[in-house]
Amino acid sequence: MTFQPRQTSPRGVIENQRLLELHLYPGNRCNRECDFCTVFGSAEGWYADYTPEHLDAALGTVMLDERGVVKFYGGEPTLSPDNLLWAIAYLRDRGFGGSIVIYSNGIQADHLTDILAADPLGKTTASLNYSIATGDGAPQMPLSSLRKLEAYEAEQPGAIAMGHADIVDSGRGIDPFTGEENRPKSAHRCPHCYPVLKTDGSFHACPFAVENAAPHFQLGTIQDAPEMVADNFQTFLDWIDTVHEPYAIAHDQPACTVCWQHLEALPTPEFRQAAAEVAS
Numbered sequence: 001m002t003f004q005p006r007q008t009s010p011r012g013v014i015e016n017q018r019l020l021e022l023h024l025y026p027g028n029r030c031n032r033e034c035d036f037c038t039v040f041g042s043a044e045g046w047y048a049d050y051t052p053e054h055l056d057a058a059l060g061t062v063m064l065d066e067r068g069v070v071k072f073y074g075g076e077p078t079l080s081p082d083n084l085l086w087a088i089a090y091l092r093d094r095g096f097g098g099s100i101v102i103y104s105n106g107i108q109a110d111h112l113t114d115i116l117a118a119d120p121l122g123k124t125t126a127s128l129n130y131s132i133a134t135g136d137g138a139p140q141m142p143l144s145s146l147r148k149l150e151a152y153e154a155e156q157p158g159a160i161a162m163g164h165a166d167i168v169d170s171g172r173g174i175d176p177f178t179g180e181e182n183r184p185k186s187a188h189r190c191p192h193c194y195p196v197l198k199t200d201g202s203f204h205a206c207p208f209a210v211e212n213a214a215p216h217f218q219l220g221t222i223q224d225a226p227e228m229v230a231d232n233f234q235t236f237l238d239w240i241d242t243v244h245e246p247y248a249i250a251h252d253q254p255a256c257t258v259c260w261q262h263l264e265a266l267p268t269p270e271f272r273q274a275a276a277e278v279a280s
């Protein structure tokens with residue numbers, strides 16, 4: 001296949017209370033229902049548009065220079081192309097100079113390539129779902145879509161990358177996964193992903209666990225100061241290293257299984273609270 005593996009950014013980088021990377025999530029509505037899906041994607045999933053309030057909060061949280069990365073995922077981002085095109089233009093109009101990544105199953109290939117082509121800075125790329133691109137662990141995307149994406153990548157090398165093959169035990173998880181046995185599935189160490197701004201207005205600490213409502217993941221909302229959200233994310237990473245990982249090792253559990261099934265055994269990270277909440 002034409003696509004190169006997606007490159008990852010350094011983890012845990014926070015500078016002047018801004019994050020190197022931020023995920024944006026409008027819900028888990030999807031045109032597929034993968035049996036391993038970490039966010040429970042389905043046609044009945046929830047969806048809410050990005051608004052100026054969400055994107056202003058994103059612009060206050062992520063690094064705005066060329067190092068910053070904003071990652072749109074879901075659900076399937078290509079099902080709402082107009083709102084996504086608007087969101088990319090909004091970020092660019094307001095000075096976001098970093099790169100943008102669209103996580104997609106690629107089935108709506110024309111929408112995906114239109115979105116990639118629309119970035120005035122030409123720094124929007126796609127990351128494809130490994131299982132759906134290859135047919136290993138999920139029905140493959142229609143070959144007509146795959147051919148369009150391969151042709152686009154051949155014309156614009158580097159525009160479309162292949163996502164990671166790893167399957168983590170989160171959401172529908174690893175038990176129903178039917179792909180190759182040799183794809184990595186468990187590790188005691190959390191991959192330290194960057195957090196998520198959801199279109200319900202909340203910041204969640206983990207893109208894999210984004211549908212897990214436990215208080216351990218709640219970093220704040222778009223009403224809060226972005227600096228507080230960044231500090232809370234640092235607190236979350238410290239909690240992962242000092243509380244979560246030792247528990248995973250002691251109980252010989254994969255890291256994501258601890259988040260999905262054992263959080264009640266772990267204290268909540270000591271997050272800063274919004275001033276309004278503290279006063280009430």
Ligand SMILES: C[S@@+](CC[C@H](N)C(=O)[O-])C[C@H]1O[C@@H](n2cnc3c(N)ncnc32)[C@H](O)[C@@H]1O
Binds near residue numbers: 076104127130164168
């Ligand atoms: C949740 S999907 C959303 C975007 C799009 N629908 C897609 O499938 O790429 C984002 C990425 O998460 C990956 N993913 C889904 N479930 C996973 C799991 N249990 N472990 C690891 N990655 C997973 C998908 O393969 C995809 O690359």
Ligand code: SF4
Binds near residue numbers: 032034037039076105
């Ligand atoms: S992995 Fe992506 S394509 Fe599959 S159900 Fe989840 S959101 Fe949809």
Ligand code: SF4
Binds near residue numbers: 168189190191
């Ligand atoms: S260990 Fe927890 S925080 Fe880390 S990636 Fe897995 S679910 Fe997310």
